[in-house]
Amino acid sequence: MDAIIIAHGDLDGMTAAAITIAYLQYNYNLEKYELLFSQPFNLHETLRKIFQRATDMTFIIDIALDEEHWPHIKKELLDLIGKTKIIWIDHHRSTIQHVVELLEMNIPLLASIDGCAATIVGEAFLEKIGDKEFFSKLVVIGEVSDKVKSIPNTHPLKPIIEVLGNALSENPTDDDFKRKLVRTWLKEKTLVTDEAARRSEEAVERLKALLKEASENIIYDTEKLRIIDLRNTRVHGYAGKIASHHANSYKKITLLLFRVGEVNTIVTARVPENIKLDIASILKNLAEKYGGGGGGHPRAASARVPSTMADEFVRELAKKIESSI
Template sequence: MRWTRPWRVSVRQNSRYFFSGRISLKVEDFIGDEKLFSIIYHRDSDGLTSAVLMKKYLESLGRRVFLVKPNDAPGIGVTDRLLRSVEGLLVIVDIGVDQTDVPERFDGKILVIDHHIPSRNLNSERILHINPRLEGDDVYRPASYLIWKMFRERVDSEWVAGVGVYGDYGVGNCKDLMDEIAKKYPDILVEKRYDQVAMRESLLAVLSDMIEASRAIGGLRGLNRAFEEFYRANSPSELLRSRLVLYLDKYRGELERLEQDFRENSEYFPNANAYVYMIESRYNLSSSFSTMISEKIPDSVVLILKKNRVLQVNARCQSGRVNVAELMRELTEGIGSGGGHERAAGAHVPRRHVEEFLNRLREKLETFQG
């Protein structure tokens, strides 16, 4: 196989360089004359909309996208089965794949576009790793924004990127995107379009909830349906008349039930101003529920736990008082995996280590010194 020349990243480069037109040229140089692509995305609204934008971008270059799938293992994991189904150059969006062994298990070319705190720089002759944080830019910008910003001359889908940005808590740091949406689709925003809390009342938030509902209620099949609906839609109004509304109704009803149970059964740790709640639901609502609750008590640490094949933990602290990504990494050291963003993070702990994790968690919260 013929490789294009490697792209060497300088971690000293600033965001002005990153968002210049040169970065999109680097992507085109890296993909070279590849004709076939597969896309794997993180299973949330930022990941799905990033995949929609990426597919449209590749097709604008006359390339064929063979496969578009959400990651299919806990957290940010990708199974060997999914990797074996990949054809052509693999594009991974909104997944901190540097925290996994995917680069070692997949020996083809990989384009990674991500915004999570990186644990290593993957750039090499066969991997192009795009993440502003590698270049000293710590401003929080979701992956959907990065893709829109890099390829906006070819992909005219501001509102799609906006759905991902809202879903990943990025409206305040992506003002230029919100301004573009306001010009074309003012009805899906509110007056305070840079305010994440105010935007909760917008139609853009409803569209983001549709994706979360599709994942929570319909699982991977629901996400595949949501991807197709968003990919085909020419305007936001088309989605408001789609089958995704059925997922949304069930989703909202279950969240209301869980909120009442949280008020009655969550455990409060006053030293840390933290709430711990073991969720019980037939649906995969932990991430969405943790976000919803944390919006209402932004200075509190909210920890939502769910027992499946592994213990799944969703951690939030919307005010940023506690860096929950660091908290998750600390509590899972040697017994699981954890990380994410400063205000929203997660962890997975194998069953054999659950008791140790819970002991660590209780000790940390009871003796917390902030």
């Protein structure tokens, strides 16, 4: 048996992918697998790339269905039907809302909004995997990194999760590094490699500089809302950490603006525990109005809009947030 795994490239997606691969190896004699990483906005492109590759099974893991690109995703899925058995594993509401359409295409959806992708595969597969103790650690790493579980600072996995998260931030588009890390988890049962430790150290220094720059680029600041504009700075991989730092330190909803290429602007949002607000729904609905897309979780989400409309989008977004809290 062989399989293609298409996963989100964060720690939740990576740990869920590793657990899924281990399950297939232990129970279905998985001889060969290919691990690819994708995002909601380019999943259709990834699916198109695997069209000519003959494989028994294809797993889509921890990738939220992007409404803007759903017609393209659906077309690529339909083209793959009959060539490979597709299974989608996800915890995002936008994907779950399409469960009937997926089933009509004979694509089962293993889903739950309680927890994250690592939670789902942990509950489904752990009991049928050798070395359950090690893979249980991967579940915790995925859950904590995705902020659906909290552990005390004294927990032995706490520094490991921090190192791994920092290592991914250092170069979030380096899929080869992610694949090597997953292979190490599967073969050597080692959570942190020397390369991950080195990247983490570099990322810590970079984050310090970016936090200082973020504090100097606050463009809107009220009692419960802060907006930071880093559109002239490369922050890819660090945006969530910067927004989380401001949200948690100052107890304010924090929006962070940055660019991806020349065409799109990303707004990353974080909501502190003291404020009740479903920021994912607000971002998603408003971004669609401006020809973009968005999603995530109630307290941690992002939106992508055309850069030419970013300022207008943020002004309206600020008004919606202020009127909702």
